[in-house]
Amino acid sequence: MAIVDSTERRSSKPRKKGLATFETALCETKFGKFNYILIFLSGVILANVLLETLGISFVLPVAQCDLKLTTQKKGILHSIGFAGIITSSHLWGFLADTKGRRKVILPTLVSGFIASFLSSFSNEFWSMVIFRYINGFFVSGGSATIYAYLGEFHTAKTRSRAIMGASVIFGMGAMVLPLLAMAILNYEWSFHIDLLGIDYKPWRLLIVVLGLPGLLSALCLYQLPESPKFVLSIGKEEESLNILKNIFAINTGKDKDEFSIITIAPDLESTIQRQNIPNLKSNPLTFVCKSMWNQTVPLFSKEFVRKTILACTIQFSIFFTSNGMYMWFPFILNTMMEYSKNHPGQSVKMCDVVHEKLLKLPIGETLEDDSELTCSGKLEIDTFLHSLTLEVMYSVGFAIIGFIINTIGKLPILFFIMTGCGLCGIASIYVTTPIIAVYLYIVLLVCGLAIAVVNAATVDLYPTHLRAMAICISLMFGRLGSAVGANVVGSILDYSCEGTFYVSGLTLILGGFLGFLIPKPPENMELRSRESSLVSMTGNSPP
Helix, strand or coil, rough: CCCCCCCCCCCCCCCCCCEECCHHHHHHHCCCHHHHHHHHHHHHHHHHHHHHCCHHHHHHHHHHHHCCCHHHHHHHHHHHHHHHHHHHHHHHHHHHHHHHHHHHHHHHHHHHHHHHHHHCCCCCCCHHHHHHHHHHHHHHHHHHHHHHHHHHHCCCCCCHHHHHHHHHHHHHCHHHHHHHHHHHHHHHCCEEEEECCCCCCCHHHHHHHHHHHHHHHHHHHCCCCHHHHHHCCCCCHHHHHHHHHHHHHHHHHHHHHCCCCCEEEECCHHHHHHCCCCCCCCHHHHHHHHHHHHHHHHHHHHCCCCHHHHHHHHHHHHHHHCCCCCCHHHHHHHHHHHHHHHCCCCCHHHHHHHHHHHHCCCCCCCCCCCHHCCCCCCCHHHHHHHHHHHHHHHHHHHHHHHHHHHCCCHCCCCCCHHHHHHHHHHCCCCCCHHHHHHHHHHHHHHHHHHHHHHHHHHHHHHHHHHHHHHHHHHHHHHHHHHHHHHHHHHHHHCCCCHHHHHHHHHHHHHHHHHHHHHCCCCCCCCHHHHHHHHHHHCCCCCC
16 A cells, blocks of 8 residues: 555545545545634634633722732732643643643633632632632643644644634634623622622622633533544554544535545654653652653754744743733723823823822832722723724734735744834833824734744644644743733833833844744655654655
8 A cells, every 4th residue: 555645636536545644634524614613612712711811900900909909919910820821831731742632621621610710709819819820720721732732633734724713713702801891890789798708799700701611612622522633643543534534524514434545644753752651550750750751852852942942932022012911901001091081182101191090109008908999890991992902903913814824924924913013012102192002002912913823833843742742831931921021010010111111012023033033844744754654564765
């Protein structure tokens, strides 16, 4: 039997083919209903990550009296979810590459919702910190693994567009955040829970509602199969073929027995790599530690170290601004809207308004007494509307990138997004028209579009047995950027509002230039696996 070329033309009457590479077999499943369902679900899972981690930005301005929050405590709550993501990313990447993508995503979605639900009953600052950390710990499982899961159901030709398609759904899902916040937060109702000693208010309900997409996604994912590429990589060729047959049946409406591929060539490269995993029966702790080490070290080998460092650095720079600065977006935006409402038509710089708002309180004030807090159970309507504008820009941006990414290329798009957004962020501190300053700030935050571009590039750069770990580690550094960004802004906002925008803008511009150092991916990531299979089965080296 010979390897079937993926470019082979099919005759008018489908005929059975012999041994085929995974890529060829995947092409035969066609692109249809199953792919659209998977893309939609992946987008919802990505949106769930945003709702869980960034939704707290709308909660804190109206919960500060209930939880006795200072600016510094808000910074901690802004970043604690990302701390959970950072500390667990390595673990989830290891488990996804060794146990399965679906086996990681499914339970972590459910666990994340449970932690979110419990956090809504927090009666003081530290209990909220603990539950939000646990939530971030589990949310991490889906945030990175879903890229590998989605990518492995698509060929090299459709993979980037599928990831960008999921990002469009993510952008549309993210639009729900300000809409839900506006629908739930701006109502004055509460009921007392004696057992916990809390008043259950709209902000607590919002936390629960923002976690629901994760639970619903888990129920849907339960109906979908494991990644066929992962199943193949652990030596289960027949099971992988059955998954592809079922996808073929869903996409074409034909019987799965009409699938033209008889046998899939084994992925010997991944099989050889997995032989180095220690025996679980010897010592569970040793097994986990050695396995994680064996899974991580190749990412920093001579072949991959440059790619890994670049991906991690660029993700850090993007998340530093897109999430770190977004954490304070509702507060700064609400401050600007309040000022514009009270001083219509007046020219003023954004940072002057922020300083005026913050310096009403002594720097370093602990705010132990509730009476010292400026309590507000509502946000300005314009705050929600401008936040919605940001999410619309994300959705449209992802759609545009999805159409042009294969034509223009990932790296030019990455450079344009990061440098353009960085320059707009720096310009926002000099503009004296409030509404223009707000929109420049919004464009600064649109840099998050680049996250999906980097992830699409990362999926192409690594083989199957390293892919999920590579994405998880790069996103782990990205989440570290989120935590650092949120705390940097929280620490210096009282002293230098302008400095926060300078740092964010310049960090993005630097990351944009670094993007050009990312090497081009191999034309066919399956080539080495195919050649290894040929050598094993024929005893001859491929031509």
